[in-house]
Structure formats: C-alpha cells, structure tokens
Amino acid sequence: MKKTIGTLVLASTATLLAACGGDSETVTIGVSGSDTRIWDFVAEKAAEEDIEIEIVSFSDYVQPNIALAEEDIDLNAFQTISYFDEFIEDRELDLSPIASTVIAPMALYSEKVDSVEELPDGATIAVPNEATNLGRALLLLEESGLIELSDDAGLTGTPEDITENTKNITLEPIVAGQTPRVLPDVDASIINNGIAVDAGFSPVDDSIFRESDTATPYINIIASRTEDQDNEVYQRIGELYQQEDVAQFIEDEYNGGMIPTFVSLEELTNY
Structure with a gap:
C-alpha cells in the first residue's frame, strides 16, 4: 500500500509539472512585516502570466536591501524613495527603483x-x-x-x-x-x-x-539591483501592481490606511 501511495504522489507531481510546462518564472520579493495582502493579490494576477511571486518577510528596514544587493532575493517593496536613496548612498549599494506603489501614512x-x-x-x-x-x-x-x-x-x-x-x-x-x-x-x-x-x-x-498623502519623498517603491532594472519580468510585475484593480483593492482593503500612488519614475526620482 505504501508503495502504491508513493507512486500516486509522484505521478501527481509529474502531472502538475507537466501542466506548468516548466515555463513559469519565480520572483522573490522582500517585504518588511507580515502584511502581504496587496502582494498576495498581485501574485494571483502574476500567476495568470506564469510568473510565480514568492514573498520573503523581514522584521526590519535594513535586511531587505542587504538581501537584494547580495542576490538573496530578486526585488524588494517596503520603503520610501527618500529612505531608499539615503540607505543605498550610506551602504554604497547598486540598487535602483523600478516602480512606485503606495504612500503608507506615518x-x-x-x-x-x-x-x-x-x-x-x-x-x-x-x-x-x-x-x-x-x-x-x-x-x-x-x-x-x-x-x-x-x-x-x-x-x-x-x-x-x-x-x-x-x-x-x-x-x-x-x-x-x-x-x-x-x-x-x-x-x-x-x-x-x-x-x-x-x-x-x-x-x-x-x-x-x-501625515498628508501627497508627499512625493514618502512614496513607496519596488526596487531591484541596477543591473536588473530593465528585466522584462520585473517590469511586468511593476505594471501589474499599477493596474486599476490593484488600486481599487488597496482602497477597499485599507480604507485610507494605505494609498495607491502610481507615478512615473521621473517624478519619483526627482522629488
């Protein structure tokens, strides 16, 4: 009986892999804290395009950038553009913003x-x-x-x-x-x-x-390593995040506690 069950499990796994076609790409995204509701929503959208998003939670505001620079994760999304600029200058990290996300009012x-x-x-x-x-x-x-x-x-x-x-x-x-x-x-x-x-x-x-919700320096971002900022899959994740259904989800889910703020990279980096 054990042998039969093992065979069935292996067969199911093989079927699943065959169904995925081996074409999906996994992207790990570092966040700070345990609230992943927005990214869970975005991940469902990305899965429809064969992009698997895995969320890695950190307990502070330091490690997500270090982990990104050291290639332990692919992207991170937890910080304001002003914090990001200060951090990468102090630590001499070669990271870049690729998209804006929300203002999270202090x-x-x-x-x-x-x-x-x-x-x-x-x-x-x-x-x-x-x-x-x-x-x-x-x-x-x-x-x-x-x-x-x-x-x-x-x-x-x-x-x-x-x-x-x-x-x-x-x-x-x-x-x-x-x-x-x-x-x-x-x-x-x-x-x-x-x-x-x-x-x-x-x-x-x-x-x-x-605080007011219009302060550009406090817009949160998605960041990548600079060498990867034009990666098509990463860019697509940014585009999926900035779609209208995500903005509506944020407004409904957070009732003003998180405000979707989708601006261009030029506006974001020239604050």
Missing part, C-alpha cells in the same frame, strides 16, 4: 490623549531614530502644529533643527520597530505605517494625527 498614536491639542506641556513623544524616518517624524510634528523647523531642515532634519517648541515636547528617539511597544511609557509615539498595522493599529481609526 502617524502619531497615544494611549493617554485623544488629540494633539490634549498633549500636555512637557509631553514625551517617541520617534523612530533612523535618519530619514526621524526627519519624516519631525515634518509630521511640524504639520500637526506641535513644532516648527528651520528652513534648511530638509528631509533628514534632527531635533537641533527645531526652532519653536511651544509645548516643550521631549523627543525620545528609538528603533522604529519598538515605537508601538513604548506607548504605555510615553505620551505619544510616531509609528511607521507597516509597524503600526502589525501592532494592530489603524492609521485611520487609531491615530491622533496622520
């Missing part, structure tokens, strides 16, 4: 107050400590009216660029992945979108302030 969360106005004088706010995320967090605080920044703060401003702080807020820079965990210990915490979702928060329903 937001301010609190377990102690229900609005920015309720934050007390001397409040402590946790912020991500990575350079581009910190700069983004400061711009968010400026947009909320809590601080003002110098004109030359740019995208990678630091606390030294704060020119006005009427509530005497104290900033506590910590690793981005820890920003949800410190909520009980601070008055508020600025949390990246993907990290917030993984922690069970909705940027729309649970935050006390959310």
Whole structure:
C-alpha cells in the first residue's frame, strides 16, 4: 500500500509539472512585516502570466536591501524613495527603483490623549531614530502644529533643527520597530505605517494625527539591483501592481490606511 501511495504522489507531481510546462518564472520579493495582502493579490494576477511571486518577510528596514544587493532575493517593496536613496548612498549599494506603489501614512498614536491639542506641556513623544524616518517624524510634528523647523531642515532634519517648541515636547528617539511597544511609557509615539498595522493599529481609526498623502519623498517603491532594472519580468510585475484593480483593492482593503500612488519614475526620482 505504501508503495502504491508513493507512486500516486509522484505521478501527481509529474502531472502538475507537466501542466506548468516548466515555463513559469519565480520572483522573490522582500517585504518588511507580515502584511502581504496587496502582494498576495498581485501574485494571483502574476500567476495568470506564469510568473510565480514568492514573498520573503523581514522584521526590519535594513535586511531587505542587504538581501537584494547580495542576490538573496530578486526585488524588494517596503520603503520610501527618500529612505531608499539615503540607505543605498550610506551602504554604497547598486540598487535602483523600478516602480512606485503606495504612500503608507506615518502617524502619531497615544494611549493617554485623544488629540494633539490634549498633549500636555512637557509631553514625551517617541520617534523612530533612523535618519530619514526621524526627519519624516519631525515634518509630521511640524504639520500637526506641535513644532516648527528651520528652513534648511530638509528631509533628514534632527531635533537641533527645531526652532519653536511651544509645548516643550521631549523627543525620545528609538528603533522604529519598538515605537508601538513604548506607548504605555510615553505620551505619544510616531509609528511607521507597516509597524503600526502589525501592532494592530489603524492609521485611520487609531491615530491622533496622520501625515498628508501627497508627499512625493514618502512614496513607496519596488526596487531591484541596477543591473536588473530593465528585466522584462520585473517590469511586468511593476505594471501589474499599477493596474486599476490593484488600486481599487488597496482602497477597499485599507480604507485610507494605505494609498495607491502610481507615478512615473521621473517624478519619483526627482522629488
């Protein structure tokens, strides 16, 4: 009996391989966090064109670029164009963007107050400590009216660029992945979108302030090794992502917590 079952299993496997025709191409895509709903949707579309997408999840914002540069994965899709540019310059990595995807709004969360106005004088706010995320967090605080920044703060401003702080807020820079965990210990915490979702928060329903959705530097991208940026299969994946049904899926699934933002590479890289 065991021999018969083994023969049937092998036969089924052979039939499956024959049905696939051996023509499909597998592409591994690195993401940060566990939310793969959009890519699961895109993968179903890609499978119809004999492109098999395998998602590799990472727990931080460093390893997906390292893994891509070291050829452990084919593409990644987890970061803003501004973070990407800063990272590859610092690490001297030969990577390039091939398509835009979404804006994932960064937001301010609190377990102690229900609005920015309720934050007390001397409040402590946790912020991500990575350079581009910190700069983004400061711009968010400026947009909320809590601080003002110098004109030359740019995208990678630091606390030294704060020119006005009427509530005497104290900033506590910590690793981005820890920003949800410190909520009980601070008055508020600025949390990246993907990290917030993984922690069970909705940027729309649970935050006390959310950044605007039109900031080009914070558009997320699909990246490849520069030598592969014209790869037809990779380009096709970018095209599939940017189709109208994917945009509708994102809008329906995330209700404003993730915003489809499909722009040209020229606009993306000239922010």
